[in-house]
Amino acid sequence: MIKVLVADDNPDIIAALDLLLGLHGYQVLTAATKKQALMAVAHQHVDLVIQDMNFAQGMTSGDEGKGLFHELRTLKPELPVILITAWTQLETAVELVKAGAADYLQKPWDDTRLLELVARYSGESQNKDSTVNQRTSPAEDNKAQSQFIYQSREMLALMADAEKVAQAPVNVLITGANGSGKEKLADYLHQHSLRSGAPLIKVNMGAIPQELMEAELFGAEKGAYTGANQARKGRFEAADGGTLFLDEIGNLSLSGQMKLLRVLQTGEFERLGSNDTIKVDVRVLSATNANLQQAIKQGEFREDLFYRLNVIELHLPELKERKADILPLAQYFIGSEYALSDDAKQYLLSNSWPGNVRELENACKRAMVFARQGRIEAADFKGATGGTGDKSEKQQIEQVLMKHGGVIKHAAMELGLSRQALYRRLDKYQIDPGSLG
Numbered sequence: 322m323i324k325v326l327v328a329d330d331n332p333d334i335i336a337a338l339d340l341l342l343g344l345h346g347y348q349v350l351t352a353a354t355k356k357q358a359l360m361a362v363a364h365q366h367v368d369l370v371i372q373d374m375n376f377a378q379g380m381t382s383g384d385e386g387k388g389l390f391h392e393l394r395t396l397k398p399e400l401p402v403i404l405i406t407a408w409t410q411l412e413t414a415v416e417l418v419k420a421g422a423a424d425y426l427q428k429p430w431d432d433t434r435l436l437e438l439v440a441r442y443s444g445e446s447q448n449k450d451s452t453v454n455q456r457t458s459p460a461e462d463n464k465a466q467s468q469f470i471y472q473s474r475e476m477l478a479l480m481a482d483a484e485k486v487a488q489a490p491v492n493v494l495i496t497g498a499n500g501s502g503k504e505k506l507a508d509y510l511h512q513h514s515l516r517s518g519a520p521l522i523k524v525n526m527g528a529i530p531q532e533l534m535e536a537e538l539f540g541a542e543k544g545a546y547t548g549a550n551q552a553r554k555g556r557f558e559a560a561d562g563g564t565l566f567l568d569e570i571g572n573l574s575l576s577g578q579m580k581l582l583r584v585l586q587t588g589e590f591e592r593l594g595s596n597d598t599i600k601v602d603v604r605v606l607s608a609t610n611a612n613l614q615q616a617i618k619q620g621e622f623r624e625d626l627f628y629r630l631n632v633i634e635l636h637l638p639e640l641k642e643r644k645a646d647i648l649p650l651a652q653y654f655i656g657s658e659y660a661l662s663d664d665a666k667q668y669l670l671s672n673s674w675p676g677n678v679r680e681l682e683n684a685c686k687r688a689m690v691f692a693r694q695g696r697i698e699a700a701d702f703k704g705a706t707g708g709t710g711d712k713s714e715k716q717q718i719e720q721v722l723m724k725h726g727g728v729i730k731h732a733a734m735e736l737g738l739s740r741q742a743l744y745r746r747l748d749k750y751q752i753d754p755g756s757l758g
Contacts, residue, residue, distance in 0.1 A: 322346070322347070322348045323346075323347050323348065323368045323369070323443045323444075324347070324348045324349075324350060324365070324366060324367050324368050324369075325342055325347045325348070325349055325350070325367075325368065325369050325370070325371060325439060325443070326349075326350045326351070326352060326358065326361050326362065326367045326369070326370045326371070327339065327342075327349060327350070327351050327352070327370075327371050328351075328352040328355075328357075328358040328370060328371070328372040328373065328389065329351075329352075329353070329371075329372070329373040329405070330353050330354065330373070330375075331373065332353070333730075334373065334405075335351050335353065337734065338371060339351060341432055341435070341436070341686075342436075342439070344686060344689050344690070345436055345656055346656065346658055347439065350365065350367065355385070355388075355389050355392075358370070358372070358389060358393070359389075359392060359393070359396060362393060362396055362397055362400065363396060367397075367400065368401075368443045368444070369400070369401045369402075369403065369423075369439060369442055369443040370393060370400060370401070370402045370403070371402075371403045371405065371435075371439070372386060372389060372390060372393070372402055372403070372404055372405065373386060373404075373405045373406075374386030374387070374404055374405065374406040374407070374413065374414060375407065384413075386404070386406075386413070387413055387416075387417060390402060390404070390417050390420075390422060391420075394420070394421055398421070401423040401442035401443065402421075402422050402423055403422070403423050403424050403425065403426065403435075403438055403439070403442065404417060404418075404422050404424070404425040404426070405425070405426050405427075405428060405430060406425050406426070406427055406428065407427070407428050412553075412554055412559055415520055415559065423438070423442040424438050424442070426438070427523055429733075429734070431504065431505075432682070432686075433505070433682065434505075434508070469502070469505065469506075469509065470646065470649050470650050470653045471643070471646045471649070471650075472645055472646060472649055473643035473644070473645035473646045474645075475638045475642060475643045476638070476643055476646060479635060479636070479637065479638070480509075482635060483506065483509060483510060483513075483635055484513065486510065486633050486635065487509070487510045487511075487513035487514050488513065488514055488515055489633070490515075490604065491604075491632040491633055492585070492604065492605045492606070492607070492629065492630055492631075492632045492633075493510060493606050493607075493632065493633050493634070493635060494570075494607050494608070494609070494613075494630050494631040494632075494633070494634045494635075495507060495606065495607070495608040495609075495634075495635050495636075495637065496608070496609060496610070496634060496635070496636045496637070497608075497610065497636060497637030497638070497639070498610050498637075498639050498677055499610050499676065499677065499679070499714075500676045500677035500678055500679030500680055501637040501638070501639055501640070501677045501678060502637055502677075502678050503568065503608040503610075503637060504523070504566070504568060504608070506608075506635060506637060507521075507523070507564075507566040507568075507606045507608065508521070510564075510606055511563070511564040511566075511606070514564065514604070516562065516563050516564055516604060519560075519561075519562040519563030519564070520559060520560055520562075520563040520564075521560075521563055521564045521566065522556050522559045522560035522563065522564070522565050522566065523566045523568065524537065524538070524556050524565070524566065524567050524568065525568045525569060525742075526567055526568060526569045526570055526571075526572045526573050527568070527569035527572040527742050527745065528569075528740075528742060531574045531577065534573070534574065534577045535577065535580060535593050536555065536593045537555060537556060538555050538556050538557055538577075538580075538581070539555040539557060539558075539580070539584075539590045539591065539592055539593060540552075540553055540554045540555030540557075540558055540592040540593065540599075541553060541555070541592055541593035541594055542592055542593065542594035542595045543594075544594065545592070545593040545594025545595075552592070555592065557584060557590060557599075557601050557603055558599060558601060560601070560603045561601040561602060561603060562602055562603075563603065563604070564603070564604045564605075564606060565603050565604070565605050565606070566605075566606045566607070566608070567605060567606070567607040567608070568607075568608045569608070569609060569610075569742075570607040570608065570609050570613075570630065571609045571610075571611035571613060571616060571622065575621075575623070578622065578623045578626050579623070581626060582623060582625060582626045582629060584601075584603075585605065585626070585629040585630070586629070588600050588601055588602065588603070589601075605630065607630045613627055613631075614627075639674075639677055640674040640677045640678055640681060641673045641674055644670060647669050647670055647674070647681065648661070648666055648669060648670070650678060650681055650682075651669055651681060651685055654681070654682050654685035654686065655685050655688070655689055655697060658695055659689060659692060659695055659696065659697050660695060660696050660697070661697050662696060662697065662698045662699070664698060664699040665688075665697050665698050665699045665701070665702060667699065668699035668702050668703070669681075669702070675714055675717070676714065676717060676736075679736075680717070683735060683736075684702055688701040688702045689701075714746070714750075715750040715752065717736070718732070718736065718743070718746055718747070718750065718752060719752060721735050721736055722752070722754050727754040727755055727756075729743060729744070729754060732754075
């Protein structure tokens with residue numbers, strides 16, 4: 322059995338990764354201190370390390386994670402290390418990848434991407450037969466992190482277009498409902514592009530307060546605003562030569578839209594608090610579940626920016642529109658250790674999955690907890706979801722909040738949303754989490 326060491330001082334992150342990896346057949350070792358991590362690697366067989374950059378409590382510079390990484394490399398140079406990083410340590414994470422780290426993931430991480438990286442760098446993916454129909458460009462079979470699972474006509478048509486678009490030097494707008502796989506499509510486009518050797522930097526525009534957006538995208542000099550204790554690069558600088566993925570682009574303010582438009586037109590910008598112009602070469606992929614054409618009519622989105630972002634549009638259909646993909650996806654999520662009974666398959670096909678692929682993935686993870694003897698029945702899904710079956714997004718959010726006693730952090734993690742995105746939905750549906758605790 323493959324052994325994965327999770328090195329993090331945050332017990333919530335350790336618990337989440339322990340559960341996720343354990344459900345997929347990995348033996349998990351944990352280390353809450355630097356000393357414990359080094360001892361585990363020195364005295365036990367470890368196939369791979371997942372390490373948080375913020376490894377010392379109360380520290381946010383990333384230096385502590387950098388130090389641990391270099392000690393691990395000195396101890397066992399061949400040991401793959403996957404870094405988990407906040408955006409403030411992104412530059413350091415990229416630096417460590419160049420120094421030998423296997424890869425990095427930004428918080429909040431995507432479970433599917435993390436599992437793909439673990440399988441890839443632990444060597445598992447080289448020895449494990451696929452149990453589902455995985456279609457990728459033949460020339461890129463080894464780029465597991467950008468694979469899609471599908472067999473429907475709708476996705477066959479989309480991915481044929483995506484394969485052509487990937488190497489085109491144009492900006493792409495990815496549209497589709499929440500949970501349909503927009504970020505995964507962005508991964509695919511980058512990994513199959515001519516920029517695949519350069520960074521792919523991701524920004525969730527809906528998770529960043531508007532007052533920090535300029536510093537986030539363009540960087541800031543020391544003292545540019547309260548709390549700016551040192552100069553730092555923005556996302557555009559970090560993505561120079563590579564790809565920048567702007568998720569939930571419809572949440573960008575009008576002032577932010579104007580500044581973004583200038584960068585797309587000229588490739589130039591200034592850090593907050595500086596008059597020095599910086600020039601970058603960045604391909605921009607953006608995504609939205611909003612109707613930007615309607616937002617333009619309402620004066621909420623700039624038309625000129627829309628056409629700069631939307632040189633080519635790729636639309637991801639909802640899962641209910643590509644039912645042929647439901648069972649292959651479910652089998653992929655549960656892995657080869659579980660089989661789906663006929664009644665479980667019928668249950669999956671009869672559900673309209675308003676939360677799309679993300680909801681299906683979460684349902685599969687929970688069903689594995691209820692399953693017995695390697696076989697998943699329909700009752701396991703019903704037990705995992707509270708027996709609600711087909712439910713609206715509002716009902717799903719209320720159910721998950723009740724399950725977690727109204728705790729936003731835990732509910733957001735299960736729903737696959739950032740806390741800010743969950744708060745917006747609470748406001749939209751007028752849900753009081755306190756009443757569900």
